Amino acid sequence: MANGQTPKLDKLDKGPWPSFVREIKRAAEKSPMSKDLLGLLELSYTEKIGHWKHGGIVGVLGYGGGVIGRYTDVPDKFPNVEHFHTMRINMPTGWFYTSKALRTICDIWEKHGSGLTNMHGSTGDIVLLGTRTEELEPIFSELTKEGFDLGGSGSDVRTPSACVGPARCEWACYDTLALCYDLTMTYQDELHRPAFPYKFKFKCAGCPNDCVASVARADMSIIGTWRDDIQVDQSAVKEYSDKGLNIQKDVCGNCPAKCMDWDGQKLDIDNRSCTRCMHCINAMPKALRPGKDRGACIMLGSKAPIVEGAQLSSVLIPFMKMEPPYQELKDLCEKIWDLWCEEGKSRERVGEFIKRVGMGNFLEAIDIEPSPYQVAYPRDNPYIFYEEYFEEGDDEEEAGEE
Amino acid sequence: MADELTVEQVADAMYNMIKSAMGEKKLKPMDLQKAMIEHFGADRCDKKLCKEAIKSLIDSSRCVYTYFGGSFIEIPHEEGAAKG
Numbered sequence: 001m002a003n004g005q006t007p008k009l010d011k012l013d014k015g016p017w018p019s020f021v022r023e024i025k026r027a028a029e030k031s032p033m034s035k036d037l038l039g040l041l042e043l044s045y046t047e048k049i050g051h052w053k054h055g056g057i058v059g060v061l062g063y064g065g066g067v068i069g070r071y072t073d074v075p076d077k078f079p080n081v082e083h084f085h086t087m088r089i090n091m092p093t094g095w096f097y098t099s100k101a102l103r104t105i106c107d108i109w110e111k112h113g114s115g116l117t118n119m120h121g122s123t124g125d126i127v128l129l130g131t132r133t134e135e136l137e138p139i140f141s142e143l144t145k146e147g148f149d150l151g152g153s154g155s156d157v158r159t160p161s162a163c164v165g166p167a168r169c170e171w172a173c174y175d176t177l178a179l180c181y182d183l184t185m186t187y188q189d190e191l192h193r194p195a196f197p198y199k200f201k202f203k204c205a206g207c208p209n210d211c212v213a214s215v216a217r218a219d220m221s222i223i224g225t226w227r228d229d230i231q232v233d234q235s236a237v238k239e240y241s242d243k244g245l246n247i248q249k250d251v252c253g254n255c256p257a258k259c260m261d262w263d264g265q266k267l268d269i270d271n272r273s274c275t276r277c278m279h280c281i282n283a284m285p286k287a288l289r290p291g292k293d294r295g296a297c298i299m300l301g302s303k304a305p306i307v308e309g310a311q312l313s314s315v316l317i318p319f320m321k322m323e324p325p326y327q328e329l330k331d332l333c334e335k336i337w338d339l340w341c342e343e344g345k346s347r348e349r350v351g352e353f354i355k356r357v358g359m360g361n362f363l364e365a366i367d368i369e370p371s372p373y374q375v376a377y378p379r380d381n382p383y384i385f386y387e388e389y390f391e392e393g394d395d396e397e398e399a400g401e402e
Numbered sequence: 403m404a405d406e407l408t409v410e411q412v413a414d415a416m417y418n419m420i421k422s423a424m425g426e427k428k429l430k431p432m433d434l435q436k437a438m439i440e441h442f443g444a445d446r447c448d449k450k451l452c453k454e455a456i457k458s459l460i461d462s463s464r465c466v467y468t469y470f471g472g473s474f475i476e477i478p479h480e481e482g483a484a485k486g
Contacts (some may be wrong), residue, residue, distance in 0.1 A: 069469065154473035155473040156473065195435075195456065
């Protein structure tokens, strides 16, 4: 509260786990902004209403994204959080930092803002919480001098993010870091100058384990996969069995495609039926590996439940080679954007747009051949009703031939 | 070609559109693009030219990006929520 007492927040600070309240209190020791933030939050907990206004005209010159405006409606009680804008900073691909880079960001933020950060937001960016309008340009200037750029916010391409990929993971089926960096650099205009009906997120996951949860959180999920057979080392499979792993029950029994069988000596995989779920590979990493012909599955349309309900991505291209300069992927993106920008409604995510117009119509409009892999759920009916692709009069001709 | 449109001509037309809609309707970049192509004709004005015109409006500070549930282009003004 305005008197500095925060009894409700103090309760959150009592458990064994780290609390955001503890961190804000630490920041409040040297930042008046953080001190007022605690007071405002206590007030919200007491009155059970929020006191923030979101949006507005704040930003840095030339950019339409990266700064999220926040003003409080009780500036008389908490003058230090009268302005409390958030800045999104484009994170290094795969979230690899040097400690010097982290210190640089923190120093800039303690000098110009509240000192509070969120590492990282749901899109993956570094989120810097709380600064005044007049501090935005100086912060931007200092950040760019150190090699950082703002990320995306608003109706634009959001900061693309990637899992650590081949840098630390043996399962990466393509170089997620290289693709993420390439997309970020290629789509600078789309990142900083909002021109879409709503946000558009890319996430690059190196394998079907999908550690960045791209299938649930990205409009375009680029998930590493392979199209040949799983590599099997039968002697290593036997070794797992000898050491007590119940292969029939725990590996074959949990395979969603039921495409493998273990006779006690040899693991048989019907690769044509495999859905590339990675379960068997995760269970026996020394014995099984993804195939050698690797690339990515391109999926489209997931989102969190903001306007309509949550959606998961659907398969758009079952397999695409993922090699620089990634022209096939970029051509696909641009076709999707052209259609979505032309026909999409305001605040309609691309997944909602597809739902509205129908996957069949969408695929036709972006000139993608329908495929049985484009299903809502594994082993479900395809979206495409092939009879629609008969030309008018086909039936009559066939009838005439009989 | 005497008939060829310049970025500034499109930017001026966009600016006038934003000015006349001010206070009544917030315009998105796509609204401006569609209106310009319709106004000047698809043979004289395309998406690329509109993109350049928007860039010119923003970089010259004649317009700013705003956010109210979606991103818009507006003429700079004092926000009600930003106390003097």
